[in-house]
Amino acid sequence: MLTLLLLSLVSIIFIYQSYKYVIGRPAGFPPGPPRLPFFGSYLFLLLINYKYLHKAALSLSKWYKSDIIGLYVGKYPVAVVHDGQTVREVLNNQVYDGRPGLFLSKMRDADDCVRGIFFQEGVLWREQRRFILRYLRDFGFGRRFDQLENVIAEEITDMLDLIRNGPRYEHEHQLVKPGGYRIQLPLFFNPFSANSHFSIVYNERVPRAEMAKLIKLIQFGLQFQRNADDYGRLLSIMPWIRHIWPEASGYNKMNEANLYIYQYFSEFIDRHIDSYDESCERDFLDLYITEMKKDLPKESGFNREQFIMALIDFSFPAFTAVGSQLSLIVQYLMLYPEVTKRIQREIDEVVGCGRLPDLEDRQKMPYTEATIRETMRIETLVPSDVPHKALEDTELMGYRIPKDTIVVPSLYAMHMDKRIWSDPENFRPERFLDDEGKLCLKKDMSLPFGAGKRLCAGETFARNMLFLITTAMLQNFDYVLAPGDSLPDLSKNFNGLIITPPDFWVQLKER
Known part of the structure; x- marks a missing residue:
């Protein structure tokens, strides 16, 4: 009898504790789904929409009738924020400038110490970001710079030649079919974007004949982007599953990509360090090496490992994200041919056909710029932004947010908020134009590059590349369907760290 009573008591205590665990949450925390052992609430997100977790989180927000939800x-x-004003508040409040130590960020560094820029916080992050941006600006990063614009024009000229004449080297067969006029996206645009970026960083570009390693870098970069998700996949919850299901968990593909990217940049930096001459400043990298050689405290962060990771972080968008965003623009241009024709009319009127479009033309081409902005709104490249972390106890929308809580400002929800956009589900570039057809920046409430201190450092570079490549392509070609082709299916786009289309071939026709 006593044994039975003890078993009953233990069972009751176990059930009670389990119940408390499932529904328990910090006092004043936002409403949200229960949590399960190991998984937390992540399993509910997967069950609602396993492919697009940002949409799953928005569905929960509507279910709980709250613009902010709390989950595990x-x-x-x-805490996931879906209110546009509060999203902006999170991005601009330095209290939320922390970065969570998710496994996805830790796996990038062999020493299991989070370095770089994306996943760093505190004094080291501020120091590194300030130094890199300050000196990269001297080489054209983040501002108008004639030399950089000339480089981009040369890269676009090479790109057009590759389209028209087809592959000249073996590795170019991955970009364009023999005979030309058929390109693979999102891979195709990235080498030219990457080369333009690299000209800023180390004042050199990779010749077409030597692009094989660069193309491989881009492929692994896309592989890393596609095999993560908004919340770091199950690897962030149960890192040990990489030992049991290394393939299914995505660990193998992310690790393979991570190792190649790290090796690519470490070899590159080591060559630069070995050839460094303090009497001759060749480029930005020499400025960083000079800082490394000073007698600075170890915690300053100016060392080889930090150098590698910081350079990866500043380069990653240029060799993956720009090409992906351009490919998303192509998808919408193919789905909305009337938009394509209107842009082409604007190009013909402003630029003509005797030269490439340049950045001076941009202010005279409001519809083109509006289309690019509308694509970045409706197809948010980084739907949940890079996760933030509360650096102290704080409050959002009347709810308590304890220190170290991960805060996700949903850029996707902001860009699809009817209270801001009226008809957000419609692709309508005109929403950014005034009554006279001019671009009205006051109407652009979108934040595709984030905001605040964590604003994407490459915003100016990316916007310039998007305009110059989009207009150069439409000046010269039409996007058409070859036999057997079909229009893009947006529901097949991948949701990883960024939104990327699946690999697909696009037919071009000379205008």
Whole structure:
């Protein structure tokens, strides 16, 4: 009898504790789904929409009738914000400038110490970001710079030649079919974007004949982007599953990509360090090496490992994200041919056919610029932004957010908010134009590059590349369907760290 009573008591205590665990949450925390052992609330997100977790989180927000929800990703408390004004508040408040130590960020560094820029916080992050941006600006990063614009024009000229004449080297067969006029996206645009970026960083470009390693870098970059998700996948919850299901968990593909990217940049930097001459400043990298050689405290962060990771972080968008965003623009241009024709009319009127479009033309081409902005709104490249972390106890929308809570400002929700956009589901570039057909920046409430101190450092570079490549392509070609082709299916786009289309071939026709 006593044994039975003890078993009953233990069972009751176990059930009670389990119940408390499932529904328990910090006092004043936003409403949200229960949590399960190991998974937290992550399993509910997968069940609602396993492919697009940002849409799953928005569905939960509507279910709980709250613009902010609280959930758990494994052991990590997470607050997901869907209100546009509060999203902007999070991005501009330095209290939320922390970065969570998710496994996805830790796996990038062999020493298991989070370095670089994306996933760093505190004094080291501020120091590194300030130094890199300050000196990269001297080489054309983040501002108008004639030399850089000339480089981009040369890269676009090479790109057009590759389209018209087909592959000249073996590795170019991955970009364009023999005979030309048929390109693979999103891979195709990235080498030319990457080369333009590299000209800023180390004042050199990779010749077409030597692009094989660069193309491989881009492929692995896309592989890394596609095999993560908004919340770091199950690897962030249960890192040990990489030992049991290395393939299914995505670990193998991310690790393979991570190792190649790290090796690519470490070899590159080591060559630069070995050839460094303090009497001759060749480029930005020499400025960083000069800082490394000073007698600075170890915690300053100016060392080889930080150098590699910081350079990866500043280069990653240029060799993956720009080409992906351009490919998303192509998808919409193919789905909305009337938009394509209107842009081409604007190009013909402003630029003509005797030269490439340049950045001086941009202010005279409001519809083209509006189309690019509308694509970045409706197809948010980084739907959940890079996760933030509360650096102290704080409050959002009347709810308590404890220190170290992961805070996700949903850029996707902001860009699809009817209170801001009226008809957000419609692709309508005109929403950014005034009554006279001019670009009205006051109407652009979108934040495709984030905001605040965590604003994407490459925003100016990316916007310039998007305009120059989009207009150069439409000046010269039409996007058409070859036999067997079909229009893009947006529902097949991947949701990883960024939104990317699946690999697809596009037919071009000379205008």
